[in-house]
Structure formats: structure tokens, C-alpha cells
Amino acid sequence: MSDFSVSEDASGRLLAQERAGDNLTALSISELSAQLKRTVEDRFGFVRLRGEISGFKRAASGHVYCCLKDDAAVIDGVMWKGTAGRLAFRPEDGLDVIVTGKVTTYPGRSKYQIVIESMELAGEGALMQLFEKLKARLSAEGLFDPAKRRPIPMLPDVIGVVTSPTGAVIRDILHRLADRFPSRVLLWPVLVQGEGAAAQVAAAVRGFGALPANGPIPRPDVLIVARGGGSIEDLWSFNEEVVVRAVAESPIPVISAVGHETDTTLCDFAADLRAPTPTAAAEMAVPVRADLAVQVAELRARMQRCVARGLDRSRERLEAQRRLLPRPDVLLAQARQRADDLGDRLRRGLSHRVSRARHELADASGALRPSLLQSHLARERQKLANVRLSPLVLERRLGDARRQLDGLWRLAQSLNPDAPLKRGFARVMAQGRLVRSAEEARAAGRVTLKFEQDEVTALTQPDAAGGDSPAPAFPSSAPPPPAPRPVRKAAPSATPARQTDLFD
Structure with missing residues (x-):
């Protein structure tokens, strides 16, 4: 682009003219923006700022945009996706933070901004402010509802522990369990502080809940999420939303034992039971075996006393009822006498019935004489001879029936429509x-x-002619068909005289 200078003539020219030796050159917008960008970056470089977050927004690309302000000024801030993913907390509007980054300009809007490389909360006050905001939001969702808390099993077979494998916490838990009630313990080693600790704790809780009930690795009956004491910053991993949601959604009852008795985390509110220390969590998870043995012995003694007392009372009632009952021989005396009476009556009845049957048989055998049978047989033979039929009578009846049948057949032939x-x-x-x-x-x-x-x-x-006579069925030259001959009906044959009944 050519260099031009504005004419100093007060007459007011319309066109800018280039003059020799003029050092006031016209810059493009891009050139000016580039010079300002280099000047700002060279002058300030990396800075550390403290301010309140305002207008926080996370783009779909993962980049974070916000403003940092105090009571008199505002500066835009941008945090790229990789840096935003490494934050130890979730930024929100109103938080007081300290950021470190590079001051630069954004030519697209003629603004200066800071590219944030790190973001930290400005003191414990800001951290507690974030704690209260997160607690209120999760409580509004119902994650801390006391009605959702489940009872801890009295005698768990397997206990799952989520904590660091090298700290004193796991040793305290194992030592307390061995003293009270030796149980099987499954340890899921995780980081309990620093970057990535919250994700590991949440993954461990969800991993225990995803174990199958009858798989090769037994599923715990209760979980202990534990960590030793420390500052609120050290315990902040257990205030992360991902950990709180994992504990609240766990299908296994959870005991939270984070920090000492005075320390409180959001994980404690989401768990089914809060323990003041990891050692107390082990005490809450299992009872004392010696106390159980004493309690079982006492229950056994009470049961034996109850059974013995019941037997004594039953024995006394049985004895009282036995005194009221009559003697067995008195109860059976009347039945024995009745049985003897019925036995005698049965013998007499059988003898009487046999004698009466003999008389009936004698009377019947006297009526069966041979002469009576022979006379009865002769009478029956005479009746049979009287009812025999003569062949001539049968032939006459058959002839008459045949002639009647022939007459009916000739009549049927004459009445056939196809004849x-x-x-x-x-x-x-x-x-x-x-x-x-x-x-x-x-x-x-x-x-x-x-x-x-x-x-x-x-x-x-x-x-x-308009008549309705049909067309002739035969040619006019053909002779008409012969007239049908009348059919003479066969004269009915004289009905023969009815033969007299042979049995009359």
C-alpha cells in the first residue's frame, strides 16, 4: 500500500497526497493490531491476576471464556480446552480466583485479554464459597435426601475399601477389622489428593457397584471411602461433583470416612453413613465378634430356659389332665360286654338261618318230580305242533304278493316322464x-x-301380427308328429280273499 500524507493546506483537499520525505505513513488496521499485540506481549508477558469470575461460559469446543473483574476494571479471559480439563474445581460466576497467563490482544474486537494457563481459588474463603454453592445445587437435586440412605448390613462377608494403598488409613482399617471381626477386604487403590484423584475415586465406587453378584471377584456388601485428615484443599477431591454423584448412585451401601471428626465433605452428605475417622468406619462396618459370642450364648441360655419352662408347664398340665381321665378298664368295660352280647346273638342267628334254608330246600326239591316235568314237556310239544305252517299256504301268499307287485310296476312304467x-x-x-x-x-x-x-x-x-304364438319348431313341409297314445292303466287285480289266521 502506498504511503500518503494529509495536506497541511487549510483549504481542505479532498484527496490525500504523498509528499517526499514525509515519515507519517498510513498503517492498515491489521498492521496496527499486530504492533499493539507485540507491544503488549513484550511489555507484560506472563502476569498473575486476582479477580472475580463473571460471565463464565464453556463453548462446545471445550474452550472456556470468562471475565475477571474487581471493583473498578474488567479484563476478558480465555482458557483453552487442554488447560480447562486440568482444573481441580469447576469455575462458577462470583468465585474469587487467582489466574496466571499471558496478556495479549484480540484484533477481531480491538480488546486486550489474558490467555489463562492456570486458575486457583483465592484463599479458603473462595473455596468455602464454592463448597456452599455446590452443596446447595446438589441438595436441590435430592442427592443428600436422608430418606435415600440405606442401612449398613450387620455382618458383611466382603468389605470394599476405596483409599490409597500406601497410607496409614488402610492399615488402620485392616487392624481394626482384625480386632473386631476378621472379614474379607477388597482394596481399590486410588489417589486421594491432587490432579485426577476425584476421577479415580468415582471410578472405584462405580467399579465396585458394577461387579456381578456371583462373579470371580466377589461383590462387596459395604463400601468404605476413606482418607486421612488434612486441609480443605487437601480434601477437595471428595467435594468434586463426580465423586458425590458416584457415591449417591452406588448400589452398595457406602460409609464415608474422609478426614477427621471436624472435617466435612460433600461425600459425607451423599453416603449412607458418615464415620468421623477411617478407624471408626471399620468399627461401624462390623460388630465385635466377642460381643456377638456373648450375645449368642445369652440367647442360647434364654432359649434353653424357655424350652425347659415350657416343658415343665406342659408336663404339669398333662399330669392334671391325666388325673381327670377315667381308667382304661372302666372305659372298655361297656364295649367288652356289648361285644360279648353281639357274639352270642350272631351264633344264634346263623344257626336259625341255616335251619330255615334247609326247610326251604326240602320244599323246593319235593316239587321237582320227574312225572311233572314229563307232563309239562308233552304240553309244550303239542303247542309247537299246532303252530306249524303248511307249505301250500305260504306259496299261495307269495303268488298273490307277486301279482300285486307286477301290477304296481306296470303302473310305474306307464307314469314314467321319460317313456x-x-x-x-x-x-x-x-x-x-x-x-x-x-x-x-x-x-x-x-x-x-x-x-x-x-x-x-x-x-x-x-x-x-303382434300375437304371442311361438315360432314353429318344425318346417312347414314336415308332417306333424303323431299324437301321443293314451296310456291305459292296468286294471287292478282282484284282491284275493284274506286267508284265515293259522293261529285262530
């Missing part, structure tokens, strides 16, 4: 019905002539 067809006649049908008159034939329009061997279809139409 006239053999003599050249035809039967007129229309729509499956017999046509009996010319009017019916003309009304049908189409008729069928049934001959002996075949059928012919004919159309009926009115004559030329």
Missing part, C-alpha cells in the same frame, strides 16, 4: 322348470327341448 321321449316326444323346460303352457314358454323367452338322447335350446318370439 314318451322314446316315442319321439320332447319335454319343454325353462330355467329348470317344466313348461306346461304356451304363455309360460313365451314369458320364458328361452326354452330347452329335452329329447331321449340330447337337448336343444330354442328361443320364443311373438308372431308378425
Whole structure:
């Protein structure tokens, strides 16, 4: 781009003119922005600022944009995705933070801004402010509802512990469990402080809950999330939302034992039971075996006393009832006497019945004499001879019946509708019905002539004079068919006189 200078002539020129030796050159916007950017970055470089977050926004790309302000000024801030993912807390509007970054400009809006490389809370006051805000938000979602807390099993078979494998916490828990009630312990080693600790603790809680009930690795009956004491910053991993949600959603009851008795984390509110120390968590997880043995012995003694007392009372009641009952021989005396009486009556009854049967048999055998049987047989033979039929009578009856049958057959042959067809006649049908008159034939329009061997279809139409006579079925030159001969009915044969009954 050519260098121009504005004319100093007060007459007010319309066009800028380039003059030789002029050192006031016209810069482009991009050139000026680049010079300002270099000047700001070279002058300030990395700075450390303290301010309140305002207008916090996380873009879809993962970058974070916000403003840092105090009571008199505001500066824009941007945090790239990689840096935002390493933050130890979740930034929110109103938090007082200290950031470290590089001051630069953004030519697109003619603004200066800071590219944030790190962000920390400005003191414990800001940390407690973040703690209260997160607590209020999660409580509004119902994660800290006391009604959702589940009871801890009295005698867990397997206890899961989420803590550091090298600290004193796991040793205290194992030592206390061994003293009270030796149990099987599964340790999920995690970081309990620093970057990535919250993600590891949440993954451990969810991992224990995802174990199958009958898998190769037994599923714990109760979980202990434990850590030793420290400052609020040291315990902040257990205030992270990911840990709180994992504890609240765990299908296994959780005992939170983070810090000492005075330390409080959001994990304590989400757990089913809060323990003041990790050692107290082990005491809450299992009872004292010696106390259980004493309690079982006392229950056994009480049970034995109850059983013995019940037996004594039952024995006393049985003895009292036994005194009230009559003696067995008195109860059976009447039944024995009745049995003897019935036995005697049975013997007499059998003898009487046998003697009466003998008399009946003697009377019946006296009536069965041979002469009576022979006379009865002769009478029956005479009756049989009287009812025998003569062959001549049967032949006469058969002849009369045959003649009647022949007459009926000849009559049936004469009344057969197909018999006239053999003599050249035809039967007129229309729509499956017999046509009996010319009017019916003309009304049908189409008729069928049934001959002996075949059928012919004919159309009926009115004559030329407007009459309704049908068209001739034969040519005029052909002789008319012979008139049907009357059929004479066979005279009924004289009915023969009825034969008298043979048994009369």
C-alpha cells in the first residue's frame, strides 16, 4: 500500500497526497493490531491476576471464556480446552480466583485479554464459597435426601475399601477389622489428593457397584471411602461433583470416612453413613465378634430356659389332665360286654338261618318230580305242533304278493316322464322348470327341448301380427308328429280273499 500524507493546506483537499520525505505513513488496521499485540506481549508477558469470575461460559469446543473483574476494571479471559480439563474445581460466576497467563490482544474486537494457563481459588474463603454453592445445587437435586440412605448390613462377608494403598488409613482399617471381626477386604487403590484423584475415586465406587453378584471377584456388601485428615484443599477431591454423584448412585451401601471428626465433605452428605475417622468406619462396618459370642450364648441360655419352662408347664398340665381321665378298664368295660352280647346273638342267628334254608330246600326239591316235568314237556310239544305252517299256504301268499307287485310296476312304467321321449316326444323346460303352457314358454323367452338322447335350446318370439304364438319348431313341409297314445292303466287285480289266521 502506498504511503500518503494529509495536506497541511487549510483549504481542505479532498484527496490525500504523498509528499517526499514525509515519515507519517498510513498503517492498515491489521498492521496496527499486530504492533499493539507485540507491544503488549513484550511489555507484560506472563502476569498473575486476582479477580472475580463473571460471565463464565464453556463453548462446545471445550474452550472456556470468562471475565475477571474487581471493583473498578474488567479484563476478558480465555482458557483453552487442554488447560480447562486440568482444573481441580469447576469455575462458577462470583468465585474469587487467582489466574496466571499471558496478556495479549484480540484484533477481531480491538480488546486486550489474558490467555489463562492456570486458575486457583483465592484463599479458603473462595473455596468455602464454592463448597456452599455446590452443596446447595446438589441438595436441590435430592442427592443428600436422608430418606435415600440405606442401612449398613450387620455382618458383611466382603468389605470394599476405596483409599490409597500406601497410607496409614488402610492399615488402620485392616487392624481394626482384625480386632473386631476378621472379614474379607477388597482394596481399590486410588489417589486421594491432587490432579485426577476425584476421577479415580468415582471410578472405584462405580467399579465396585458394577461387579456381578456371583462373579470371580466377589461383590462387596459395604463400601468404605476413606482418607486421612488434612486441609480443605487437601480434601477437595471428595467435594468434586463426580465423586458425590458416584457415591449417591452406588448400589452398595457406602460409609464415608474422609478426614477427621471436624472435617466435612460433600461425600459425607451423599453416603449412607458418615464415620468421623477411617478407624471408626471399620468399627461401624462390623460388630465385635466377642460381643456377638456373648450375645449368642445369652440367647442360647434364654432359649434353653424357655424350652425347659415350657416343658415343665406342659408336663404339669398333662399330669392334671391325666388325673381327670377315667381308667382304661372302666372305659372298655361297656364295649367288652356289648361285644360279648353281639357274639352270642350272631351264633344264634346263623344257626336259625341255616335251619330255615334247609326247610326251604326240602320244599323246593319235593316239587321237582320227574312225572311233572314229563307232563309239562308233552304240553309244550303239542303247542309247537299246532303252530306249524303248511307249505301250500305260504306259496299261495307269495303268488298273490307277486301279482300285486307286477301290477304296481306296470303302473310305474306307464307314469314314467321319460317313456314318451322314446316315442319321439320332447319335454319343454325353462330355467329348470317344466313348461306346461304356451304363455309360460313365451314369458320364458328361452326354452330347452329335452329329447331321449340330447337337448336343444330354442328361443320364443311373438308372431308378425303382434300375437304371442311361438315360432314353429318344425318346417312347414314336415308332417306333424303323431299324437301321443293314451296310456291305459292296468286294471287292478282282484284282491284275493284274506286267508284265515293259522293261529285262530
